[in-house]
Amino acid sequence: MKNGTMENDDFALSCPTPILNYDTIQLAHGAGGRLSAELIEKVFLPCFENEILLKLEDQAQLEKPNGRIAFTTDSFVVSPIFFPGGNIGDLAVNGTVNDICMSGAIPLYLSVGFIIEEGFEVSELCRIVDSMGKAAKTAGVRIVTGDTKVVNRGSCDKIFINTSGIGVIPNDINLGAGYIKPGDKVILSGTIADHGMSVMTARDGLSFESRINSDTAGLNYLVRDMFKVSKKIHAMRDPTRGGVAAILNEFARSSNTGIRLFEETIPVSDEVKGACELLGLDPLYVANEGKLIAITASEDAGKIVEKMQCNDLGKKACIIGEVTDENAGKVTLRNIYGIERILDMPIGEQLPRIC
């Protein structure tokens, strides 16, 4: 392909760092004039390249897809913007791809809006945009429209990104919390809390010897694989903020069923477990960015998990619980000693404890 070598290894930018007139972002880069045009031409287009975007109209003109449309939006304000395993750019693409495909939809198009703080390094923007291009390519989606605003120093924290996305839902797929019923199984696609702990341990003030990589990844092909073996998937969500506990509480409330988890079945890596122990955090409440929870009919759960395990993003997929008609609206956790307790909705962000 032109301008970029998507075939390059992970450590190289696919899109060569462009030579701009400035090495930091100026207010004028968002003002619609010559500097804006230069940014689009030299930074965004080479990384996002596709024929819809290349038309550079005020809107992307898209063919009407055949099926119901899934439409979603998400804003990304993560700090630090670079963390082990990813950055705010691939996070913004994968996050929206995942929100689309949790409906069973095939993601097609994304929009991207940047709000950049004046003085932000152009080289950092290039790294971010490059990872967005790579993540979009991996997920098979096209970034077809975008916008950039630059705000005064102090008006935002380095860079904020909004992505919206459109996907098409195949006619025979209908997902939603309303389809959850007692007897269903709860499937988790892999280890939990990797993203949240990666970001937390990358923050100033904490130094950990071992590096925890974020799990940021687009899950659309994993979802496709799951539907290949079963249509009895009732609901799916990616457990981002608030973690597994928050989304299962949402499921339990909106379906008015109980959800019972079995603690020993929930995979957590040793690094994450250790960091959580040190900081007094519960991994069930920590964010993930490349995992999904599916509620499926009991009879198909086994073959869905087997299929997921064949995909790199679902290698550690497993059944972690079941839907019950007891404790309606609540999630409970049965521990290794056979004692059942509530797994509550989080109040806000978990706070590290005094001691």
Added chain:
Amino acid sequence: MKYIDEYRDPEKIKSILKEIETEVTRPWVIMEICGGQTHSIIKNGIDQLLPKNIELVHGPGCPVCVTPLELIDQALQIAARPDVIFTSFGDMLRVPGSNKDLFKVKSEGGDVRIVYSPLESLKIARENPDKEVVFFAVGFETTAPGNAMAVYQAAREHLKNFTELVSHVLVPPAIKALLSSPKNRVQGYLAAGHVCAVMGWSEYEPIAEQYKVPVVPTGFEPMDILSGILSVIRQLEKGEYKVDNQYARAVSKNGNEAAQKIINEVYEICDRKWRGIGVIPASGMCLKEKYADYDAGKKFGVSNIETHEPEVCISGIILQGLKKPIDCPAFGKACTPQHPLGATMVSSEGACAAYYRYQRFKTNI
């Protein structure tokens, strides 16, 4: 995972439970002092695994819970000042004062930052010489060495823009106060493992002797807690009362002497009010006169604040082991972790918060 899995092993747990069942012949009331232990007991359901005639009551060892309302209000006043960067351990930010919490102050423009260590606050002070940096020095003997070290370092560096708002509390005077109460029901204590790691277990010997009560320094994992309970039960059944260290991997007789040295250099013993309990003589620590320049309360003149606790709250009675959270009419109704009315609901380690979080479904709330 090493140092964790072996203390959570279900087979070992089963066998120690069996030992406890064999030993116990009568009803006993045991108090775990530390909020971390309460949290572990309720989260793991240890109270439900024990024989019915062993009752666990939850002690006052949650520093967030027992920090008096006046001090939270002082913190809020200082944090709201435009010249101040207010730094604190994370779990103090959600603790409500009389009408707001530190998160609210932050949203109103106060510069409130979560730190993981007081030495981080010191770094912020060095980097912001035109700001006053205040650290909210809360905690038991566990956090005292680090908090003392921050003041000691600041003095050595002649840092003029660092102060601490100090509300340190001590475990042994609290145990004595509980044992001296005519209403006391507690017959044995699990002492707080990490406090003992700093102070050693020898300071509990006079208490065990004077009040004829077993005191067992105990850790925080299920195995630790059950071993602690087993030791207390064995002693109670035999009529013995001694200090029996069940947390030997962290606690020694004399504790961490370097840590004690820095505490004694910077802080001195003072009377301290405990939220929900009241003033306990000689139960706290404050800055010594020679470090008075590092006292945020003095520097910002916020010492005389009067507060009123809601009358319905029974946290004081809960902290003495006389009642359980579910005995309170406000529990889970007027009083929740989002809108706590008193000490034991404000922190996740408080007894009420632990019951609310993990065992609420038993009360139909």
